[in-house]
Amino acid sequence: MDSPELALRRDVVRVLDRWPTAGLAVAVVRDGEPTWFHDHGVSDVTSAAPITPDTVFRVGSLTKTFTAVAVMQLWEQGRVDLDAPANDYLSTFRLRPTRPGLRPASLRHLLTHTAGVGYxxxxxxxxxxxxxxxxxxxxxxxxxxxxxxxxxxxxxxxTKWVYSNHGFAALGQVVEDVSGQLLADYLREHVFDPLGMWDTDLVRSARVRSALATGYLVRSRGLVPAPDRPVPTPGGGSLYSTSTDLARYVECLLHQGAGAGGRILEASTVAEMFSPQFRPDPRLPGMGLGFDLGVEDGHRTVGKSGVVSGFLAALTLEPSAGLGVVALANTGGLSGQGAPTEVCSAVIRTLLDLPEDRLRHDVAPRPDVWAELCGWYSPAPGPVTNLFARALMGAGAEVVVDGHRLVLKPLTPVPALRRGMPLHSDDPKDPYAFRVDFSELGMGTLPVVFATADAGRRARTLWLDLMAFERRPDLRNPRRLAAGALAAGVLAAGIAGPRRSGRGSGRGSGRASSRNPFPAHVPPEGS
Structure with a gap:
């Protein structure tokens, strides 16, 4: 039997075989204490400086959790009300409704990405x-x-979850406008120093500059340095940190807000941050206050991932088991595809003694309900707030039966998505609950659930994690419209072609038909 350390090393190597990186730093917190650090590769290719637990990385959206902590500290002091309009506390700029009738967005809305502010x-x-x-x-x-x-x-x-760096920029500005301190100074005084996070900062100060890794992108000829640019939304993604410092942060969260240098949050506040604050369907984990919520085979998890060009970061906690994992890499693009998220998932599952595969293979499919689910779904209303969903899913998604399996097919020109992903049954008691594998995109597996009006009726809403897609009439399906346009074009070519060439209509129509790669009853997929 493998030793625990060897098993964790194998988890890391398995992920790196799929997502190579110049350097990687991993930290494990167990029983509320840092117990294992693993470092791989180099922080800079030219100098060959090795990764250590004190190597500084840009950690992107992990920053959002610290901004959320700062807001909750102000809430504990009675200086802000989470359900009051955010504009009550913003003096530098305002949230501006784009049409009449919109209610003011609150701090709680901003903390859960439900303020109506787009990506x-x-x-x-x-x-x-x-x-x-x-x-x-x-x-x-x-x-x-x-x-x-x-x-x-x-x-x-x-009413709608939309991931937004701008929403957390607004929260960072709330901290500044209410406290009278710059966000970097506030976090230094109230979070970093109390937790002993000496190599962490919101700005590129002297404390982080000397040990900062170089960020890389993987290109056809190998690694190339990534553009080194600042983040314009500091409360959403400007943080620099190390695996050592983030392990101290995870330790504090697992101890319900108590760090080595004292308590930064009350235990009840941490519990509130880790509980669902936006949960459009009870089968979904939901969204906490600044933290993403998840489930690993019945184990409730809390975490966050981060992306800055050249750097990827992730942290995952299982609070009830006293477990936490941090993974930082200096290789990756803005797509987020890379090692850290998968390392955290693999390591936390090993620590919980769960199987490697997150998809269930003990739940039999229920094809008797597939007819209720098949159809075309497009993002819930809101053109600008839909831009993020459309970047991932194009015009929406089709649910179809393909090869005797129920498949989710994004209506996008991206080949890796267009071919579709099987929907794996995830609950023996619920034939409308599934999980889909997005690991090719570096997103692991995501829950997919369908909401129906009542038994025996067609599904009206598809939830891909927290993104909502509403059922639309099949006649408006853009793939069908594109197929119709293609068929019309083929017919026009068949009619017009012989006239241009002076040949008989039979021969001309035959050539036009043979050039059409799709039979008349099979429209071109993904158009």
Whole structure:
């Protein structure tokens, strides 16, 4: 039998075989104490400096959890009300509803990505997608200038989950406007120093600069340095840290807010942050306050992942078991595909003595209900707030039976997605609950559940984790429309071709038909 350490090393190597990286730092917290550190590769290819537990990485959206901690500290002090309008506390810029009738978004809405604020601020951000998403920028602007005219709020708060760096930029600004301190200074005084996180900072200060790893992208000729740009939404993704420091942070969270240097949050506050605050369907784990919630074979998990060009980060906790894992890598693009998330999942499952495969193979499919589920689903209303979902799923998703399996097929030109992913039954008592494998995209497996009006009726909503897709009439399915356009084009070519060539209509129509790779009854998939 493998020793526990050897089993964890094998988990890491197995993931690295799939997602290679210049360097990786892993930390395990067990029984509430850091117990295992594993370092792989180099922090800089040119110097060949090795990764150590004190190597500094950019950790992207792990920052959001610290911003959430700061907001909850202010809440404990009675200085903010989570359910009051965020604009009550913002003086630098405002959340701006884009149409009449929208309720004010609260701090709780911002903490759960349900404030109606998009991943991009407006349509014009698509001309500058990276800076417009608040991920990277060539130069930093004060947030009052970056959000000149206000931060748009497009849909009714509390009704729709939309991941947003801008929402957490607003929360960081709330901390500054209420406390009177810069967010970096506030976090240093109230979080980093009390936890002994000496090599962590929100800005590239001297304390992090000397040990900072170089970020890389994998290209056809190997590793190339990633663009080194700042994050314009500091509360959403500016943090620098190490596996040692983040292990101390995880230790504090597992001890319900008590760190080595004292308590930074009350135990009841940590429990609130780790509980579902937005949960559109009881079969979904839901969203906590700044933390993503998940389930590993019945074990409730809490975590977060982070992406900055050249760097990927992830942390996963199983609070009831006293377990936590941190993984940091200096290789990866903005797609998020890479080692850390899968390392955290693999290691936490080994620590929990769970099988490697997250898909269930003990639940028999129920084809008797498939007719209720098959159809076309598109994102819930909200054009700008849908841009993130459309980047992943295109015009939406089809549920079809393909090869005797129920399959989810995004309506996108991306080949890896267009071919579809089988829906794996996930609950023997619920034929409308599934899990889909997005590991090719570095996202692991995600829950998919269908909501039906009542028994025997067609499904009306598909939830892909927290993203909502509503059923639409099949006649409006864009794939069918594209297929119809293609068929019309083929017919037109068959009619017009002979006239141009002067040949008989029979021969011309025959050639046009033979060039069509799709039989008349099988429309082109993914169009």
């Amino acid at each position: 991009w601020r407006r349509w014009s951000d698509l001309l500058h997608p990276v800076s417009g998403a608040g991920v990277e920028a060539r130069r930093l602007l004060p947030l009052g200038e970056y959000y000149r005219g206000g931060l748009p709020q497009e849909v009714q708060p509390g």
